[in-house]
Amino acid sequence: MEFQDFSAHAAVGKLAALARAPHDLTAAGGLTAERISAMKTSGCGFDLLYATQRVTPAVLDALQELADEAGLIAAYAAMRQGAVLNRIQGYASENRQVLHTACRDVFDDPPMAPEASAKARRELEKLRIFLDELASGAIVNAEGKPFTTMVQVGIGGSDLGPRALYMALKAYALCGRSARFIANVDPDDVAEVLSGLDLSRTLFNVVSKSGSTLETLTNEELVRARIVAAGLDPALHLVAVTGEGSPMDDANKYLRSFYMEDYIGGRYSATSMVGLVTLGFVLGFEAVMEILRGAHEVDRAAMEPDIRANIPLLLALLGIWNHNFLGHATVAVLPYSQALSRFPAHLQQCDMESNGKSVTRQGKTVGWKTGPVVWGEPGTNGQHAFYQLIHQGTEVVPVEFIGFRHSQYGLDLRVAGTGSQQKLLANMLAQSLALALGKQDDNPVRCFPGNRPNSILIADRLTPQIMGGLLAIYEHRIAFQGFCWNINSFDQEGVQLGKILATRLLDLIAGRMAAKGSSALEESMLQQAGIR
Ligand code: G6Q
Numbered sequence: 166m167e168f169q170d171f172s173a174h175a176a177v178g179k180l181a182a183l184a185r186a187p188h189d190l191t192a193a194g195g196l197t198a199e200r201i202s203a204m205k206t207s208g209c210g211f212d213l214l215y216a217t218q219r220v221t222p223a224v225l226d227a228l229q230e231l232a233d234e235a236g237l238i239a240a241y242a243a244m245r246q247g248a249v250l251n252r253i254q255g256y257a258s259e260n261r262q263v264l265h266t267a268c269r270d271v272f273d274d275p276p277m278a279p280e281a282s283a284k285a286r287r288e289l290e291k292l293r294i295f296l297d298e299l300a301s302g303a304i305v306n307a308e309g310k311p312f313t314t315m316v317q318v319g320i321g322g323s324d325l326g327p328r329a330l331y332m333a334l335k336a337y338a339l340c341g342r343s344a345r346f347i348a349n350v351d352p353d354d355v356a357e358v359l360s361g362l363d364l365s366r367t368l369f370n371v372v373s374k375s376g377s378t379l380e381t382l383t384n385e386e387l388v389r390a391r392i393v394a395a396g397l398d399p400a401l402h403l404v405a406v407t408g409e410g411s412p413m414d415d416a417n418k419y420l421r422s423f424y425m426e427d428y429i430g431g432r433y434s435a436t437s438m439v440g441l442v443t444l445g446f447v448l449g450f451e452a453v454m455e456i457l458r459g460a461h462e463v464d465r466a467a468m469e470p471d472i473r474a475n476i477p478l479l480l481a482l483l484g485i486w487n488h489n490f491l492g493h494a495t496v497a498v499l500p501y502s503q504a505l506s507r508f509p510a511h512l513q514q515c516d517m518e519s520n521g522k523s524v525t526r527q528g529k530t531v532g533w534k535t536g537p538v539v540w541g542e543p544g545t546n547g548q549h550a551f552y553q554l555i556h557q558g559t560e561v562v563p564v565e566f567i568g569f570r571h572s573q574y575g576l577d578l579r580v581a582g583t584g585s586q587q588k589l590l591a592n593m594l595a596q597s598l599a600l601a602l603g604k605q606d607d608n609p610v611r612c613f614p615g616n617r618p619n620s621i622l623i624a625d626r627l628t629p630q631i632m633g634g635l636l637a638i639y640e641h642r643i644a645f646q647g648f649c650w651n652i653n654s655f656d657q658e659g660v661q662l663g664k665i666l667a668t669r670l671l672d673l674i675a676g677r678m679a680a681k682g683s684s685a686l687e688e689s690m691l692q693q694a695g696i697r
Pocket of ligand 1 (some may be wrong): 256279319320322323372373374375376378430431432433518600657
């Protein structure tokens with residue numbers, strides 16, 4: 166696969182020229198009913214409304230040219246087929262395939278990457294058997310009672326996606342089942358999560374691809390100590406998800422072990438065993454398959470070359486238009502769904518760890534902007550917090566709204582003529598219009614400039630299948646952008662330096678540094694912070 170510099174594409178020049186006079190949503194006729202119905206893309210249970218972006222048909226044509234010139238669909242197809250895309254040419258790098266899509270390519274015959282999908286099927290079968298044994302009573306605690314809680318111990322990609330999906334879907338939990346999560350090495354995290362838990366009815370799911378992450382190993386030890394102190398056998402209360410052959414791959418220490426492959430990046434691993442063991446425990450195996458089905462449908466639909474008919478590709482290109490051409494530094498993802506309250510946190514990692522890069526796939530410094538700052542919180546809560554800046558601040562923040570026509574629990578009440586779900590959705594649509602149209606007023610404090618780009622992604626209800634689809638839409642929007650910017654979205658060298666320095670400081674604290682020699686700077690930091 167040949168990747169070219171972003172700046173080398175002819176469409177980039179065209180888009181830069183078009184960006185000198187972007188579409189004015191506030192002008193007479195700038196946002197019409199016809200525009201709203203024309204600028205809509207549907208697929209896999211989702212509708213994307215993008216009339217409130219500052220685009221014209223000419224901009225969309227140029228974005229299509231960019232997608233074609235950059236070979237975005239070819240790159241995505243190569244990724245699904247197992248091309249070694251996690252690499253930097255001519256330099257030491259992870260040098261791996263990128264095959265999270267194979268985890269859900271378990272419905273088609275043949276799948277795009279047969280070997281990887283066969284491994285995914287094998288792990289799914291292990292999971293099915295494990296869940297059946299829990300349900301039938303073949304796996305119970307020492308007193309013969311069923312397990313009710315699973316605590317996932319993991320951090321980063323081994324926490325954020327699984328936690329976001331659990332919170333999104335816990336409305337569908339099996340009777341009496343729930344999950345909790347421990348990520349931070351902050352001992353208060355463990356203390357708080359374990360407080361009030363009946364350890365005898367709890368399974369701990371230790372998740373670490375490398376099997377060597379400081380935080381996770383430390384928290385596993387804390388958890389083991391608590392289990393032993395409660396008079397219980399850790400080998401009956403701990404399961405593991407890790408890479409085959411990792412330091413955690415030890416059948417004697419765990420009730421059951423599941424594997425993930427090195428070609429599944431941590432932040433893309435929610436649909437591997439990293440996410441599915443805990444989700445399966447809480448939701449059951451059928452729901453797991455629904456999540457995978459939703460993701461797989463989007464994986465297939467994302468092969469469509471027409472940007473106007475491909476939701477993740479269009480979202481990627483609208484993001485590039487806003488970031489590289491209109492110059493907006495951040496993007497807010499604002500779900501009008503309390504269940505998605507941790508989804509922006511997952512996207513922060515998935516997007517910023519993937520596309521927060523400054524060198525090209527050929528190891529050269531980039532000469533264009535790569536990933537934006539991604540942030541967000543659920544609406545309507547955010548409206549009572551940071552929306553002031555979004556409407557009237559000097560920083561223009563493109564917004565991606567996410568909403569659902571129906572609630573998960575279906576518990577609603579009409580108050581003042583409307584239900585709560587209707588109030589939620591009316592607010593989302595109102596925000597979209599207000600940001601786009603703005604408002605003139607004689608009082609400058611009450612003026613809204615408008616022309617604040619946004620889009621709405623809406624589906625009927627947040628089900629396991631729709632959640633799988635939503636996850637995949639964002640995974641691919643991120644990957645398409647990375648391909649377009651000619652960066653490697655699948656490594657994370659930027660997190661290494663801090664880890665190395667933290668290890669040195671810990672050596673110093675533990676008194677091990679003398680032999681290796683410590684710097685005055687490190688000593689001083691510890692002393693001035695009052696840590697030593
Ligand atoms: C994600 C990153 C990172 C990783 C964590 C946990 O893409 O690689 O967030 O997931 O550092 O790593 P382990 O699963 O190896 O413990």
